[in-house]
Amino acid sequence: MLMLLKLALRNLLRNKERTLLGLLMIIGSTSGLTLFRAFADDTIQALETVSTEMHFGHLQVAKNLLWDNLYKNNSERVVDNYDKLREDLSIIAPGITSVSGRMTIQGLMSNGQKTENVSVIGFEIDKEKGVRNAMIIHEGTYFSDNKKNKNEILVGHLLAKRLNLKINDVVTLVANSFEEVINAKDFVYVGSFGSGTEEIDKYFSYVDLSAVQELVQTNSVDNVVIRVQNKKNLSEISQKIQGKLEIDYPNHKVRDWRSLAELFRKVKSFYDTQSLIIQLIMISIVVLGILNSVSMSVIERIGEIGTLRSLGTDSRMIVQMIVSEVIMLSLAGVILGSLTALAVGNIINLSNIYTEIPGASMPIKINFLFSVNAFVQSSLLIVLTTTLASLLPVLKAVRINIVEALRRNI
Known part of the structure; x- marks a missing residue:
């Protein structure tokens, strides 16, 4: 395993410009996903606080006639x-x-x-x-x-x-x-x-x-x-x-605050949809970038791969070697991306920036609520995406005939 990591690091440093470009792409995607998740979490938590503390509590008990809006006079709706x-x-x-x-x-x-x-x-x-x-x-x-x-x-x-x-x-x-x-x-x-x-x-x-x-x-x-x-x-x-x-x-029924807080449900659904769209956009950027980077790297190393296979190196070992490079690059990118998101988010939090949104009665402070889940989910999504994206060009390379691959060394 140690030898595999050394080879991965050496190969990443072969082409510093390409490695840096891939690293910056992963940093940007990770920080973007994390910041959006932190902003959405802050908005949803604020709405949850208003809904539970100010409007509905956590649970409410009332008559069925009130819940169904079927009472004919005021005395029918009140709790007995x-x-x-x-x-x-x-x-x-x-x-x-x-x-x-x-x-x-x-x-x-x-x-x-x-x-x-x-x-x-x-x-x-x-x-x-x-x-x-x-x-x-x-x-x-x-x-x-x-x-x-x-x-x-x-x-x-x-x-x-x-x-x-x-x-x-x-x-x-x-x-x-x-x-x-x-x-x-x-x-x-x-x-x-x-x-x-x-x-x-x-x-x-x-x-x-x-x-x-x-x-x-x-x-x-x-x-x-x-x-x-x-x-x-x-x-x-x-x-x-x-x-x-x-x-x-x-004739009474209990309901929880989520079933009563219509605005909360709509806002959460809106942010969930936005989050999915942003994730798809970021994943597309990462997939295309990693495919291009790994494909170029593999093409340059076809002769090297042919030499390794002619010496008896197992195809699985070659796949592990190249994929480990992508994983190492991804881990470095998500760590730096998480730190970037944390730094940018805290700077904005301290800057007291306000914005107006539809349906709000006053300017809303732009704030980021960072959580472990925000970092972990964004990082796992990027690492998994980059790893899967690297498999296609690598698997294609190891299937090339050994003789044909060795000709690239000439």
Whole structure:
């Protein structure tokens, strides 16, 4: 094996220009694949954080009528026996970290001069701590840490801009109560938030759950939000919850956040498709480059191959010798390419470069989230591709008649 490596290194150094060109091609392909994967991973993780912490939690329990949008009136959609259900769900599995209620209503928001259609999410501020971490506060502050927060409201920054709201302005929410009576409640505007999604920041606001319940005159909730400590156990916990629901709450169903987060699914599918296209492009470049490089190298060494075979060298040994050159070149290229990607990515991360994308409510920071998988998958793909690409010209060369190959030495 050591002799094989020495021969491979010697042969690579025979033609330094060709070796350098192949090395640069592999470095570029590896770094390109790694950087794109790191950028996509960062975007997807950011969307996952917003989806799980701010919008859906990890699991949600609600009535089938709500999931299927088949309820005829508001009282049909709400969760039955919320207090008991919350207690049951809290102890159903050790991995559950929080269980809280939510209610979403549609209505009108007015500051006395302008009025806009809004969707208002009422949630238990003291239990859903993760909402604060997922929000970007554009103006003002988050909710107070006292009972006054039941009269405070956080408004999407695009909605706040349309209403021309100022901190401590009083806004009025108008909505139909569960008794089909128009009701209104005043709130103090304490700040605006950004989620990164235009549709959310244009129409949504957050208030304390008790405030929404007071507005629509009910003690019920639309759904129960469940968060878990380890998302790897999500399927197991979901099955336990569904089993409990089928026994004690037969008209309720649990759903995980992926089935609810439509935007996340679309973005992930988009990046998966882009990643496949970029991989095919990079692989095509590498395959053509390696085929050309190895073919030229083999043609130059036909006489040498004929001499080795005439001395009794096995064809398999010759194949191993040339393929080991390609593997050595590939390994050097993917190592340098990974280091290049890491250096370029960190420089861009520190540069605070922003860009605008369709559907986003604010400029998005270009950021790369490097992971072991990003490096390993890109490197393995390049090494495997270059190795397979080198086999065709090598196998063709060893099939040449020995006498014909020796004539190349003349």
